[in-house]
Amino acid sequence: MQGVPLSWYLILSAILFALGVAGFLFRRSIITVFMSIELMLNAVNLSFVAFSYQFKQVDGHLFTFFVMVVAAAEAAVGLAIILTVFRNRATLNIDEINSLKY
Amino acid sequence: MLDTAFFYAFALLVLGGALLTITQRNAVHSAIWLIVSLIGVAGLFLLQKAEFLFAVQIILYVGGIMVLFLFVIMLVNLDEAARERQFRGRWWVALGCLALVAAETAYFVIKGRDAFRFAPRPETPASPLGNTEQLADVLFSTYLLPFELASVLLLVAIVGSVVMAKKRI
Amino acid sequence: MNLFYTATDHFVLSPAIQLAFWGCAILLLDTWLIPDPRKRRWLVPIFVLPAIVLTAIALGKQHAYLVSEGAREISAFNGALTVDGFALFFNWVFLISTLIVSIVSYRYLEIEGEHHGEYYGLILLANCGMFFLATGTDLVTLFVGLELMALCFYVMVGFLRGERRSNEAALKYLILGAFSSALLVYGFSLFYGMAGATKLSVIVKAMQGRDPWDPVLFLAMATTSVGLLFKISAAPFHMWAPDAYEGAPTTTTAYLSVASKAASIAFLLRIFLGPLDVARPAWEPLLAGVAILTMTVGNFAAITQTNVKRLLAYSSISHAGYMLLGLIAGNDTGLKGIAVYVLVYTFMNLGAFLVVIALRRQNIIGEDVADLAGLAKRHPGYALLMLVFLLSLAGIPPTAGFLGKYYIFLSLVETGHYVLAVIGTLYVAVAIYYYFRIVRSMYLDEAAADTAPLASTVGLRFAVGVSGLLTLCIGIYPEPFLRLAHTSLLK
Numbered sequence: 007m008q009g010v011p012l013s014w015y016l017i018l019s020a021i022l023f024a025l026g027v028a029g030f031l032f033r034r035s036i037i038t039v040f041m042s043i044e045l046m047l048n049a050v051n052l053s054f055v056a057f058s059y060q061f062k063q064v065d066g067h068l069f070t071f072f073v074m075v076v077a078a079a080e081a082a083v084g085l086a087i088i089l090t091v092f093r094n095r096a097t098l099n100i101d102e103i104n105s106l107k108y
Numbered sequence: 109m110l111d112t113a114f115f116y117a118f119a120l121l122v123l124g125g126a127l128l129t130i131t132q133r134n135a136v137h138s139a140i141w142l143i144v145s146l147i148g149v150a151g152l153f154l155l156q157k158a159e160f161l162f163a164v165q166i167i168l169y170v171g172g173i174m175v176l177f178l179f180v181i182m183l184v185n186l187d188e189a190a191r192e193r194q195f196r197g198r199w200w201v202a203l204g205c206l207a208l209v210a211a212e213t214a215y216f217v218i219k220g221r222d223a224f225r226f227a228p229r230p231e232t233p234a235s236p237l238g239n240t241e242q243l244a245d246v247l248f249s250t251y252l253l254p255f256e257l258a259s260v261l262l263l264v265a266i267v268g269s270v271v272m273a274k275k276r277i
Numbered sequence: 278m279n280l281f282y283t284a285t286d287h288f289v290l291s292p293a294i295q296l297a298f299w300g301c302a303i304l305l306l307d308t309w310l311i312p313d314p315r316k317r318r319w320l321v322p323i324f325v326l327p328a329i330v331l332t333a334i335a336l337g338k339q340h341a342y343l344v345s346e347g348a349r350e351i352s353a354f355n356g357a358l359t360v361d362g363f364a365l366f367f368n369w370v371f372l373i374s375t376l377i378v379s380i381v382s383y384r385y386l387e388i389e390g391e392h393h394g395e396y397y398g399l400i401l402l403a404n405c406g407m408f409f410l411a412t413g414t415d416l417v418t419l420f421v422g423l424e425l426m427a428l429c430f431y432v433m434v435g436f437l438r439g440e441r442r443s444n445e446a447a448l449k450y451l452i453l454g455a456f457s458s459a460l461l462v463y464g465f466s467l468f469y470g471m472a473g474a475t476k477l478s479v480i481v482k483a484m485q486g487r488d489p490w491d492p493v494l495f496l497a498m499a500t501t502s503v504g505l506l507f508k509i510s511a512a513p514f515h516m517w518a519p520d521a522y523e524g525a526p527t528t529t530t531a532y533l534s535v536a537s538k539a540a541s542i543a544f545l546l547r548i549f550l551g552p553l554d555v556a557r558p559a560w561e562p563l564l565a566g567v568a569i570l571t572m573t574v575g576n577f578a579a580i581t582q583t584n585v586k587r588l589l590a591y592s593s594i595s596h597a598g599y600m601l602l603g604l605i606a607g608n609d610t611g612l613k614g615i616a617v618y619v620l621v622y623t624f625m626n627l628g629a630f631l632v633v634i635a636l637r638r639q640n641i642i643g644e645d646v647a648d649l650a651g652l653a654k655r656h657p658g659y660a661l662l663m664l665v666f667l668l669s670l671a672g673i674p675p676t677a678g679f680l681g682k683y684y685i686f687l688s689l690v691e692t693g694h695y696v697l698a699v700i701g702t703l704y705v706a707v708a709i710y711y712y713f714r715i716v717r718s719m720y721l722d723e724a725a726a727d728t729a730p731l732a733s734t735v736g737l738r739f740a741v742g743v744s745g746l747l748t749l750c751i752g753i754y755p756e757p758f759l760r761l762a763h764t765s766l767l768k
Contacts, residue, residue, distance in 0.1 A: 010115045013224065015152070016470075017213055018119050022126055022145075023463055024209045029130030030456055031205075037135045037181060039452060041142050044173070045126050046459040048149050050466050051161075052122075057470040059156040060229055064242045065475055066466075067158055068251050069417055071243075073462060074168055075258050076424045079265035080455050081173050083428055085180045086272035087435055087451055091444045092184040215492060224493045227473035227483060249281050253290075253354045254417045257409065260297050261425045264402055267304060268432035271395050272447075 015056035023049035040084055047077045114155055121148030135181045143174050160240045288342075289353035289360050291335040292368065293408045299328030300401035307394025318387075321394035325379040328401055329372060336368055356476045357415035366616060366765035367411035367543040370623050374536040375404045377627055377744065380736035382528040385634050388732060389526060391437050400532065403429035407540040414551075416465045416475040419544065423461075423508075426540060427454050430533055434525040446524025453507065453517040461504025467497035468552055480552045489558045498556045501548060502563070508541035509597045511567050512574040519578075522590035527637060527644075530586055531630035534593045535623045542600055542619060546612070549604060550767050557607070564605050569700055571598030576707040584644050585633050588711065589626070592670060595708065596622055599685055602697055606688035609766060614684030616762035621677040621751055625669040628744035632663045635731040635741070646715055651724025656731055660719045662745040667712040669748045672705050677751035 026049060029042030051070040058066025125145025132138040150165040216224070235242055247255055287294075303324050311317045339360050342351065350361035379400055386392040406429065409422025431454065435447025469475055471493060472483035487494055503514065510518035522530045553560060575595025582588035596618075603615035636643030653660040669678035682705065689698040751758050 010111050010155070012226070013216055014115065015156075016224070017216060018122065018152075020209050020212055022122060024205045025123070025126045025130060026459070027205050029126075033130060035135060036448070036452070037177065037184075038130065038132075038138050040455075041129055041138055041177065043452075043455045043459055044142065044169075045129065045145065046456075046463070048146060048169075050459065050463045051165075052149055052152060053463070053466045054469065055153055055156050055158050055161060057226070057466065057473075058158070060470075061227065061473045062230055062232065062235075063473070064239070064246050065250075066469055067161055067239075067243055068247055069420075069466070069469065069475065070158075070161055071164065071247070072254055072258060072417055072421055074164060075262065076421065076458070078168060078173055079261055079424070079428060080451070080458075081176060082265045083268045083272065083431055084448075084451050084455065085176055086269035087431065087444065087447045088180060089183060089273050090435065090438055091448050094439070094441050094444055212492070212496070225487075225491065226470045226493070250355060250357075251417060252281050253357055254415075254421045257418065257421045257425065260300075260402060260405065261421060261428065263301065263304075264399065264425060264428045264432070267395055267398065268428060271393070271432055272435060272438065 012056055012060045016053055019049045019053040019056065022052065036088060040081070044077060047073055111155065118148045118151040118155065121145065121151065136178065139174060139177050139181060143170050146170055146174070157239060160243050285351065286353040288339070289351055289358050292332045293405050295328060295332045295335055296401050296405040296408065299324065300398045300405060303394055303401065304398040307398070317394065318392065322379065322383050322397055325397050325401065329376050332372055336365060336372065340365055356478055357418050358412050359414040360412060362764035363767050364412040366761065367539060368408060370539050370619060371404050371407045371536050374532060374623055374627060375400055377740045378528055378532040381631055381634055381740050383736065384732050384734045385526065385528050385637055388637060388639055389437055396433065396436060399429045399433050404536070407536060410540040411543040414477040414547070416468065416477070420462060420465065423544065424458065426537065427458065430537060433529040434521055434533065436526050436529065442524040443526065446521045450517050450521040457504045457507030457514070460500045464497045464501030464504060467493055471497070477547065477551045481554070484552055484555045487555055489556045494556055495559060498553055498560055501553070502560060505541065505545045505548065506567060509538055509545060510594050511597050511601060512571040512594065515571065515574060515594045518594055519587050519590040523584060523587045527586065527630060527634045531627050531634070534589070534630065535627050538593065538597065539619050539623065542615065546604065546615070546767060561605060564601055565697060568598045568601040568605060568697070571595065571601065572701065572704045576704045579711045580707070583646055585646055585649070585715065586644050588646070589629055592708065593626060595704065599682065599701060602701055603685045603688055605697065606692045606694060608688055608692055610684060610691055611688030612766055613762050614681065614688050616765045617684050617759065618681035620758060620762065621669070621681040624744045624747045625666045625678055628662065628666040628741060628748060629670065631737060631741045631744065632659055635659060635733050635737055638729050638732045641729060646718050649715060649718045650722035652719040654724060659731065659741070662741055663719060664716060665745050665748055667716055669752070671709045671712045675752045677748045680752055680755050
């Protein structure tokens with residue numbers, strides 16, 4: 007009945023998640039770090055929708071919907087904080103944002 | 109068959125976009141590749157009959173969040189950042205990540221389709237309602253509480269971003 | 278046609294409704310209804326009090342209902358919310374910390390030049406999020422509640438917008454918080470895949486009979502627990518805590534270290550004793566390692582700190598390690614021990630931060646250990662109370678901190694985890710060393726040149742007094758508090 011098995015979607019989602027984690031850990035620019043978090047959340051959404059399709063129900067779709075809402079809220083607050091940091095410091099390099107270390 | 113072809117096409121978009129997002133030097137390029145990746149995810153949603161989420165993904169993610177990202181990239185001057193060293197040396201974490209995914213994939217390849225035990229697929233036929241109607245039915249009954257809670261969450265996000273970004277409050 | 282919102286639903290939800298309503302009301306009042314900024318200054322904070330009183334009444338009614346009916350729990354929204362002893366216990370803890378933090382914030386924020394009504398709105402809405410963390414029994418509700426709490430805290434940590442340290446603290450906290458949420462929700466997606474539902478009760482049933490080392494379950498356990506351990510700031514996922522604690526306004530630090538940690542512990546217990554209970558053989562050794570590492574990092578890093586807020590941040594990391602020990606033991610004594618520990622920790626840690634708040638005066642930051650020098654001569658009352666809090670944090674009888682540690686160690690001995698018990702006891706000695714650096718500074722060192730009076734208001738004196746009294750009370754006459762903790766057992 008269907009061509010693509012569930013596991014393919016899950017593997018795809020796992021690889022996407024790992025790429026997001028890698029980006030989060032390696033990049034020095036905060037904006038790119040933020041984008042990596044969006045990638046991770048998309049991987050999560052992908053696996054929710056795949057499960058939902060498998061179970062023929064929409065609960066997973068709804069979880070995805072809420073994850074998107076949360077992602078939007080986090081992005082808004084996060085980017086506002088980035089603006090304040092930039093206003094006071096004029097750099098967005100993670101390793102230079104260090105007045106809290108002695 | 110056609111499904112499989114589409115799956116490969118969208119998967120290529122998703123992974124290629126993601127890989128370029130995390131490796132591009134220029135933040136604007138990263139953002140554009142992220143959009144490509146997100147569109148690929150939207151395509152996979154459509155492939156799995158999640159029409160509503162497909163629309164939300166395009167409107168909210170690509171149209172909303174990514175535009176927000178581009179605005180902030182324009183507001184903060186990142187020319188400097190593009191010339192700097194881009195990566196931090198923590199290769200052991202990357203190797204760990206890679207090993208985990210590789211192990212999972214290898215396990216799957218060895219064991220075949222029954223590698224992972226998930227809840228069984230129900231025998232009942234899919235609901236005759238369209239995806240959006242079904243979603244509305246469930247969202248406003250079973251998930252009424254988180255829906256209302258999400259409204260408070262969004263209020264906090266609005267207030268929070270104004271408090272953070274406005275010069276005088 | 279079944280009703281979507283029944284009387285029971287309303288009864289269970291009522292504390293959250295009060296909190297959300299008053300939170301929004303304060304945001305509105307602040308901008309609209311009180312145009313005169315001078316009146317607004319003191320009028321807006323006052324509106325926190327009816328919010329807390331009405332929430333307390335709503336919680337009290339639930340408590341009374343549970344006692345009078347002899348019921349174990351009230352379930353609402355088709356099992357998305359469950360009010361039981363556990364939820365009520367944690368909700369009381371959150372409400373007490375909200376009350377204490379909101380009555381001491383006024384003067385501190387004015388000195389910092391950032392006294393805005395939004396702060397109080399955010400405190401109440403954060404408490405609303407915590408309500409769902411303690412009461413929620415559905416993955417979606419728990420997730421949205423967690424994010425509601427976290428978003429409020431991101432903004433409150435960065436509330437001193439003109440100050441670099443605060444900006445950076447907010448940014449670090451937000452980035453690591455968002456990362457840990459993503460890990461957590463990936464684990465949730467696997468739970469959904471294994472059970473086909475998001476209700477915890479259904480997931481628990483679906484998990485029965487699954488092999489603890491099942492690869493999917495293991496992956497779900499790994500991602501979920503990393504996400505949760507981030508939230509309670511356990512090592513090696515603790516790096517956000519010292520920075521966030523130091524950079525945030527001290528009132529937020531106090532709230533963050535107490536209420537947010539209690540809420541995360543409640544969340545952690547719900548997940549580990551619920552869906553993850555079958556994987557106990559898999560996570561027990563992992564958590565034991567994490568607990569040992571957490572106590573090591575927390576206690577040894579605290580030794581070299583000169584900033585009191587940073588020192589208390591590391592000490593709060595080590596306390597998270599002690600609480601994890603109770604979960605590892607896992608018997609009734611251990612779980613009761615965690616509840617006692619959370620209650621005790623709330624009062625003693627809040628108290629210690631309140632004294633730091635009093636030290637912040639015009640032009641004096643007052644966060645260094647050296648700033649406490651000579652406090653005993655100038656303000657013997659504050660110094661004495663700080664001594665009580667520090668003794669309690671170190672876990673010395675007859676203060677309350679001893680009681681918390683006693684039950685945790687007792688449970689470890691009961692379940693045969695002798696090594697963990699010995700390690701935990703040894704670290705108490707290390708803790709005594711760095712807490713006594715503060716005591717020495719207060720009692721033995723000569724006062725610095727500054728003799729500006731402490732920024733103590735009526736609210737602050739009241740809050741410090743109550744925290745000190747309760748810290749002693751719980752230590753000397755623990756029976757009622759132990760009974761309360763006993764009602765909070767999950768199983």
